[in-house]
Amino acid sequence: MEYEAVIGLETHCQLKTKSKMFCGCANEFGADPNTNVCPVCLGMPGVLPVPNELALQLTALTGYLLNCEVPNFAKFDRKNYFYPDVCKDYQITQFDFPSTTTGYVDFEFGSKIERVRITRAHLEEDVGKNNHFDQHSGVDFNRAGVPLLEIVSEPDISSADMAYDYLNALKDILIYGGISDCDMEKGMVRCDVNISVRPKGATDLGTKIEIKNMNTFSGVRRAINYEVPRQIDTLESGGSLVQETRRWDDDAGITETMRSKEHAHDYRYFPEPDIMPLRPSEEWLAEVRSHIVELPLARKQRFIMDYSIPAQDAEVLVGNMPLGAFFEKAVDGSKNPKAVANWVINNLQARLVEAECTIDELKFGPEAIRELVEIIDCGAISNKGGQEVFNELFNNGGSPKDIVDARGLAQVSDSGELDKWCRDAIDTNPGPADDVRNGKENAINFLKGQVMKASRGKANPQIVGEKLLKLLKG
Amino acid sequence: MILHELTIAELTAKLASKEVSSREAMHSCLDRIDAVDDRINAFISIDREDALGQAEAADVVLGQGANQNDQPLLGVPISLKDIFCVKNQPANCASKILGDFRSPYDGTVVQKLKEAGAVVFGRVNMDEFAMGSSTENSAFGRTCNPWDLDRVPGGSSGGCAAAVVAQECFGSIGTDTGGSIRQPSALCGCVGIKPTYGRVSRFGVIAFASSLDQVGPMARNVRDTATLLGAIAGHDSKDSTSVPIEVPDYVGGLDVNLEGIKLGLPKEFLGAGIDPEVQSVFEAALKQYEALGAEIQEVSLPHTEYGVATYYILATAEASANLARFDGIRYGDRVEGNDPFSLYCNTRGKGFGDEVKRRIILGTYVLSSGYYDAYYIRAQKVRSLIKQDFDQALSKVDALITPTVPYTAFKAGEKTDDPLQMYLSDIFTISCNLTGTCGVSLPCGFTSNPKLPVGLQLLGKPFGEQELLKIAYAYEQSTPWHKERVKL
Amino acid sequence: MSNSDFDIKYVANLARIKLSSDQESRLGAQLGDILGYVKKLEQLDINNVEPMAHAVPLHNVMRTDEIQPSLTNEEALANAPKKGNGLFVVPKIVE
Ligand SMILES: [Mg+2]
Numbered sequence A: 001m002e003y004e005a006v007i008g009l010e011t012h013c014q015l016k017t018k019s020k021m022f023c024g025c026a027n028e029f030g031a032d033p034n035t036n037v038c039p040v041c042l043g044m045p046g047v048l049p050v051p052n053e054l055a056l057q058l059t060a061l062t063g064y065l066l067n068c069e070v071p072n073f074a075k076f077d078r079k080n081y082f083y084p085d086v087c088k089d090y091q092i093t094q095f096d097f098p099s100t101t102t103g104y105v106d107f108e109f110g111s112k113i114e115r116v117r118i119t120r121a122h123l124e125e126d127v128g129k130n131n132h133f134d135q136h137s138g139v140d141f142n143r144a145g146v147p148l149l150e151i152v153s154e155p156d157i158s159s160a161d162m163a164y165d166y167l168n169a170l171k172d173i174l175i176y177g178g179i180s181d182c183d184m185e186k187g188m189v190r191c192d193v194n195i196s197v198r199p200k201g202a203t204d205l206g207t208k209i210e211i212k213n214m215n216t217f218s219g220v221r222r223a224i225n226y227e228v229p230r231q232i233d234t235l236e237s238g239g240s241l242v243q244e245t246r247r248w249d250d251d252a253g254i255t256e257t258m259r260s261k262e263h264a265h266d267y268r269y270f271p272e273p274d275i276m277p278l279r280p281s282e283e284w285l286a287e288v289r290s291h292i293v294e295l296p297l298a299r300k301q302r303f304i305m306d307y308s309i310p311a312q313d314a315e316v317l318v319g320n321m322p323l324g325a326f327f328e329k330a331v332d333g334s335k336n337p338k339a340v341a342n343w344v345i346n347n348l349q350a351r352l353v354e355a356e357c358t359i360d361e362l363k364f365g366p367e368a369i370r371e372l373v374e375i376i377d378c379g380a381i382s383n384k385g386g387q388e389v390f391n392e393l394f395n396n397g398g399s400p401k402d403i404v405d406a407r408g409l410a411q412v413s414d415s416g417e418l419d420k421w422c423r424d425a426i427d428t429n430p431g432p433a434d435d436v437r438n439g440k441e442n443a444i445n446f447l448k449g450q451v452m453k454a455s456r457g458k459a460n461p462q463i464v465g466e467k468l469l470k471l472l473k474g
Numbered sequence B: 001m002i003l004h005e006l007t008i009a010e011l012t013a014k015l016a017s018k019e020v021s022s023r024e025a026m027h028s029c030l031d032r033i034d035a036v037d038d039r040i041n042a043f044i045s046i047d048r049e050d051a052l053g054q055a056e057a058a059d060v061v062l063g064q065g066a067n068q069n070d071q072p073l074l075g076v077p078i079s080l081k082d083i084f085c086v087k088n089q090p091a092n093c094a095s096k097i098l099g100d101f102r103s104p105y106d107g108t109v110v111q112k113l114k115e116a117g118a119v120v121f122g123r124v125n126m127d128e129f130a131m132g133s134s135t136e137n138s139a140f141g142r143t144c145n146p147w148d149l150d151r152v153p154g155g156s157s158g159g160c161a162a163a164v165v166a167q168e169c170f171g172s173i174g175t176d177t178g179g180s181i182r183q184p185s186a187l188c189g190c191v192g193i194k195p196t197y198g199r200v201s202r203f204g205v206i207a208f209a210s211s212l213d214q215v216g217p218m219a220r221n222v223r224d225t226a227t228l229l230g231a232i233a234g235h236d237s238k239d240s241t242s243v244p245i246e247v248p249d250y251v252g253g254l255d256v257n258l259e260g261i262k263l264g265l266p267k268e269f270l271g272a273g274i275d276p277e278v279q280s281v282f283e284a285a286l287k288q289y290e291a292l293g294a295e296i297q298e299v300s301l302p303h304t305e306y307g308v309a310t311y312y313i314l315a316t317a318e319a320s321a322n323l324a325r326f327d328g329i330r331y332g333d334r335v336e337g338n339d340p341f342s343l344y345c346n347t348r349g350k351g352f353g354d355e356v357k358r359r360i361i362l363g364t365y366v367l368s369s370g371y372y373d374a375y376y377i378r379a380q381k382v383r384s385l386i387k388q389d390f391d392q393a394l395s396k397v398d399a400l401i402t403p404t405v406p407y408t409a410f411k412a413g414e415k416t417d418d419p420l421q422m423y424l425s426d427i428f429t430i431s432c433n434l435t436g437t438c439g440v441s442l443p444c445g446f447t448s449n450p451k452l453p454v455g456l457q458l459l460g461k462p463f464g465e466q467e468l469l470k471i472a473y474a475y476e477q478s479t480p481w482h483k484e485r486v487k488l
Numbered sequence C: 001m002s003n004s005d006f007d008i009k010y011v012a013n014l015a016r017i018k019l020s021s022d023q024e025s026r027l028g029a030q031l032g033d034i035l036g037y038v039k040k041l042e043q044l045d046i047n048n049v050e051p052m053a054h055a056v057p058l059h060n061v062m063r064t065d066e067i068q069p070s071l072t073n074e075e076a077l078a079n080a081p082k083k084g085n086g087l088f089v090v091p092k093i094v095e
């Protein structure tokens, strides 16, 4: 029998705020253990949570970017479970009235645009981090209380590769919106996957199995690629699946039943009495909407259409948001967008990587690239001269025109001077000159080289060629 | 001069005139505690050095010419229920589970008291985690009613009431989740107010039931209570449930003129279950109010009989989550286990007393899968009905008038085996917490044999504390009860 | 009137409270009585009644995103029953 996989993702990402969700401790990665903590995020007796407005704004903004509804009523709830990294032994989250509901993400998958529906994106607090040692574990609460957005998808995903591309598309949207830095190495994005399999074409869903503990998108892809065949094999060999939570072991490359789930789970959600409900006003939402940005996919399509640049270039520019923004400013008013894209991608990006600096640290503005392309296109300098101008811009800043002047890079197109160099070349090289006269047209390159040498590279090679031919053949 | 017998108003006058020092007042309280507290057991612990240090600091400020106009409690020793977090001081909530915990921060009420100049001292006894009505559920032993040591002082703020009535402090700050300020005030014979929910910050108060808990003062008369309330009330950005409304001048609003005041007598509160002596003392109080010019009219609160059931579902549900954090990981007494699960079970099995266990288990059950709608949501809906009753009744009258408790202080041990009977003793006080409105209890007489205080309860409109205190004050000033002192 | 659905072992486990068998039977019986009592709420018609979660009708209470001082590691761990390497030490967690 042929089977198909039905996959839904729960993606948790840390919001880009200065302080935590319910207290003023820094939302910062990498501090010494238990130093970004206070009575509130340690769950000390007597403390109370006060929600961070920016986190709520970023949540609503995510809703808009994911085509969600942003309801006019939302609230926080307590999710009760005992775990050493949960400082109050309940997590403040949103249960039945989340801040955003029912949206979708469109993204490129293969040669098509696919859509994964979003059930909800709700706000909650992150938990602490458990460190495991031989005999015991140790808890660091620096991460406890960091605002965390949980983005729940519908089970619209059918393969590991599709999950991978969805996650990358989602990540790009979140980075674009300034919602999260999505730095995987800092654990800013974490995923749980729900997988079931069913006979191809069936309408009922199979037994749902949840997989936890994937810290990278490639880990998600590998876990799905392991789990789907496992489930199919189990069914094919006459076995049955039980609804359970499994843990992805990245080193071993397998999923396994989680032991900590042996104790019955009953989260006993109820409305958080310490936090008042949310009824976002029209003004508040309007302010949030003023931060809506163009989504990466739309941007890519626009770049291809408006600037006639290849899809590959557009992808590079969209994949690197600051570079794309720089390109957009550079290309504004340019007659040669393709050349601008080339300079930005092939020269600027490469030099930034090489020099390990960011676009904010550049010594020149985007208009300099536009000017550079213009100067080259009108023949004022050669491509080689353009390279020199770019290097000078990168190292010391300035304007391309000034650099051309200061370095004397302008090509000579003045006929008097060119005339003299050409006649000298013909007179001192009679052999090649005769060759040309006799129809060996290739010999002209030698004479051209002599002119360029005499002009120290400043002669416009195109005009030199024309002039030599005219002098030799009349 | 016996300093500890003074009211706050009398003491601040003497402090301002330099007739006495804050250090002397503090010493007087400590001497009194040494003399009587082995019988009362109101105090769990006292940091004497810290208390005298604060008093001396107040004396320095007094010496510079400051007085109660600048800081209304300047130099006045005030005790705290063992539920408030004070930096570097223990906070046990009368439980074993907190072990030798010391708070790393000051709660807002403590900060406000200190800003008002108070000498904040001592940890007074209570029912463990404020769960109880008798101050018998304490890991630090029961507190005794100063009028009869065999009887309970009420609870859960029983230590506050006993300390105030036994003149071991000039006032005390308690909390009220279902009557925990008003009921002990009634059973011990002092004044206590439960302010409107959101009036006083809960930041730094160890939570029992977050949507019901409210901090309030207890003192020997209405004026002192008003002074204390003025000092601790006000909006706090650290408490999301704190309401940003101006704090009126509670003392300035006191007045003996009750002309035109309408008091509502809820008919459902009368009759069955009230001790006949309490009933007749209460009726005399009604007559006194009429003599003062108030008009008494009957009102109806039809859902009163559902208050206790509603309360015990909502309060225990919230408590089951609030008390989850006492798990032996970050603070408190840990009982080790082989894994976190057994550590939790061992720690909580040993650390919590029976009443706390009962309520956590009840609260866990009513929230658990399959029961949530039947218990919790239903109770929240009945809470709406009770709130509607109050809104309607209070739209017709200025305040409601009831006995605070249907009876006087009962004997220790009398109700400990029957928690349901204990819960039912809160029937008159509980609705006020469910509705989030304010309520005050003040002495309105004594039974004759034995001589035990009877409390009168006035229930007011949201943020109507000023009006409520005025109505209480007029009665108090026309009766002798607040001048009665216990002999120890 | 007692509640037959009430399984004290299960609920105490959920609440992470170890009970002796004596406590189980005593508390279980008391809680059965209480649950019997609260059933009186079933007498009321609560259709069309909104549940009331908060005692005051506030909403949108928030703070601006600003950093406030944290505790030092020493202060954070001051009350810890067991600590090491700046962490709160617990029995080994097996996932
Ligand atoms: Mg979640």
Ligand SMILES: [Zn+2]
Pocket: A020, A023, A024, A025, A036, A037, A038, A039, A040, A041, A042, A145
């Ligand atoms: Zn914090």
